[in-house]
Amino acid sequence: MEQNRVGHYKFVAEPFHVDFTGRLTMGVLGNHLLNCAGFHATERGFGMASLNEANYTWVLSRLAVELEDMPRQYEDFSIQTWVENVYRLFTDRNFAILDKKGNTIGYARSVWAMINMNTRKPADLLSLHGGGITDYICQKECPIDKPSRIKVDDCEPDAVYNAKYSDIDINGHVNSIKYIEHVLDLFPINMYKEKRIKRFEVAYVAESYYGDILSFYKQEINENEFHIEVKKNSGEVVCRSKMIFIN
Amino acid sequence: MEQNRVGHYKFVAEPFHVDFTGRLTMGVLGNHLLNCAGFHATERGFGMASLNEANYTWVLSRLAVELEDMPRQYEDFSIQTWVENVYRLFTDRNFAILDKKGNTIGYARSVWAMINMNTRKPADLLSLHGGGITDYICQKECPIDKPSRIKVDDCEPDAVYNAKYSDIDINGHVNSIKYIEHVLDLFPINMYKEKRIKRFEVAYVAESYYGDILSFYKQEINENEFHIEVKKNSGEVVCRSKMIFIN
Structure with a gap:
């Protein structure tokens, strides 16, 4: 059961998805992470498509990624994702990024809310699907800091x-x-x-x-x-x- | 044999790859087309990786895409690709784009050269691999116009x-x-x-x-x-x- 709570998805670093150093760009990795969140939720019945029917949608609030390495052009890699916590208005979803050999080269944390598309108001995650999302909470470790508060003083745009x-x-x-x-x-x-x-x-x-x-x-x-x-x-x-x- | 000459690759229209109308963007389709060219060539022994070892690389010269429709968000679609012609300095590679039901919704034509990465000079495609690329020439139809000459008179940049x-x-x-x-x-x-x-x-x-x-x-x-x-x-x-x- 604990195993089924973790989604695992395979990718390859495509030529137009790597930068001049030949490494996957952070934008493309972000895209894959968010897609994995979608795959994982859909497979378990709380994905965008089923929510949209009920006029709800997931909204990404925060994403933090920490890496020791990045996949190189043409290399296989994979992403694991699981739900760490479900609160009334937010859920924490974590990720591990694995290289072609299956070694973990990084982790990511994300925070999501669900909103009603008509009212734009947040939905109660604990009551949705009879609280079914909480069945997928998983204790897998994610040894990186939570998203932090970001404060910017600068007053001239770059x-x-x-x-x-x-x-x-x-x-x-x-x-x-x-x-x-x-x-x-x-x-x-x-x-x-x-x-x-x-x-x-x-x-x-x-x-x-x-x-x-x-x-x-x-x-x-x-x-x-x-x-x-x-x-x-x-x-x-x-x-x-x-x-x-x-x- | 004729069948093996056509590569066929499956995709899904990801959420961040569709535009505000919910249709795949031309940039993302272009990326998939070029990836398919790479897959097809690699599987047949004349892909980037094997060429790079020999200091050669493919260079895309022209691409023309003509479509009746575009895949919508979350829809499956697929791309077929094959080699239409091989000349001494250029090769014509064509594509068909198929919707989720397998109906062809568009075609594309591309023209490629191969260059020596040290000299930047074009390579003779007919002599490469003992002319092996010509074994893959395929007569599948591609009922769209060839890339045309483009001429621009305008003198103020937009x-x-x-x-x-x-x-x-x-x-x-x-x-x-x-x-x-x-x-x-x-x-x-x-x-x-x-x-x-x-x-x-x-x-x-x-x-x-x-x-x-x-x-x-x-x-x-x-x-x-x-x-x-x-x-x-x-x-x-x-x-x-x-x-x-x-x-």
């Missing part, structure tokens, strides 16, 4: 970006993965030559839309740690991110 | 873009799929609300690199047809594209 066609998902929002890509693009390529990302965090605060002007504020905490805040138009925060590099 | 970390592939070049995404982003979202892409073409002329300033020149031929030219820095053309919409 980049300004106009949300375009390719940024927009089926809900009409800038999609969660595109924010990650735009945050990665705030750093010069030399940063990725000399260092790699040890930990990446993103917290989704509000939605942004086609045509929104997104301002990216990047604060250097030290030579390896950066906090980023993304604001739209008049100044509302849409997401925050933290990047920790390692030499 | 968009200027600075190539960033996420654009760059393992060879240090702006990757073929990113050009497609940037071209799609030249059009306002209303265009994709009212119309869909019937035919998409791209011709890759030269490489561009991190930090290059890419200028996108878009010429309206008529309300449904647009020709695009992308130039870098001092004005060298890096790629051309054609978009034909249908209501």
Whole structure:
């Protein structure tokens, strides 16, 4: 039973999904993690499709990824995912990232809410499906820190970006993965030559839309740690991110 | 034997790979097509990995895609690919795109060269592997026009873009799929609300690199047809594209 609680999905690092170093990009890894969350939930009856019928949908609130390594071009890798906790308004879903040999090279933590698509109000996870989600809570270890609070003081934007066609998902929002890509693009390529990302965090605060002007504020905490805040138009925060590099 | 010459690969339209209409984006379809080319070549002994060992690599020259429909979010679809012709310096590879029921919803044509990675000079495809590639030539029909010549007169750029970390592939070049995404982003979202892409073409002329300033020149031929030219820095053309919409 404990085994069935963990979903396990296989991937290969495609050529257009790796960066100039030949390693999978954080955006693509994020996409795979969120897909695995979807596969795992769907297989257990609480995925997007069945929820949509009942007018509910999952909303990603936070994602934190910590890695010792990244799959290289053409390498097989896999992702495990499981539910760590279910609260009334949030659920914690964790991930392990395994290399081609099956060695764990990283972990991720995510926090999700469920909302009613008509009222946009959060749903009570403990009452949904008669509390059935809690049957899948699993004690597998995830030895990385929880997503942290991210605070940005900087007041000059490092980049300004106009949300375009390719940024927009089926809900009409800038999609969660595109924010990650735009945050990665705030750093010069030399940063990725000399260092790699040890930990990446993103917290989704509000939605942004086609045509929104997104301002990216990047604060250097030290030579390896950066906090980023993304604001739209008049100044509302849409997401925050933290990047920790390692030499 | 004729059957074995056609590669057939299955996919699903992932949530972050569909646009606001819920249909797969042309960039993601392009990525799948190029991956299929890679799978097909690798399985038959003339893929990137075996070529790289011999210091040769495939270079995509042209891609033309024509579609009646696009897969929707979560839908299964599949891609067939085969070699139509092999010349001394180029090979024509075609594709069929099939929906979840196995009905063909579109075709694509691509033109590839092979280069020596040390000299950057084209290789003779007919002599490579003792001409083994020609064994895979296949007569399957591909009832769409060949990639056409694209000419752009317009002299004011519609968009200027600075190539960033996420654009760059393992060879240090702006990757073929990113050009497609940037071209799609030249059009306002209303265009994709009212119309869909019937035919998409791209011709890759030269490489561009991190930090290059890419200028996108878009010429309206008529309300449904647009020709695009992308130039870098001092004005060298890096790629051309054609978009034909249908209501």
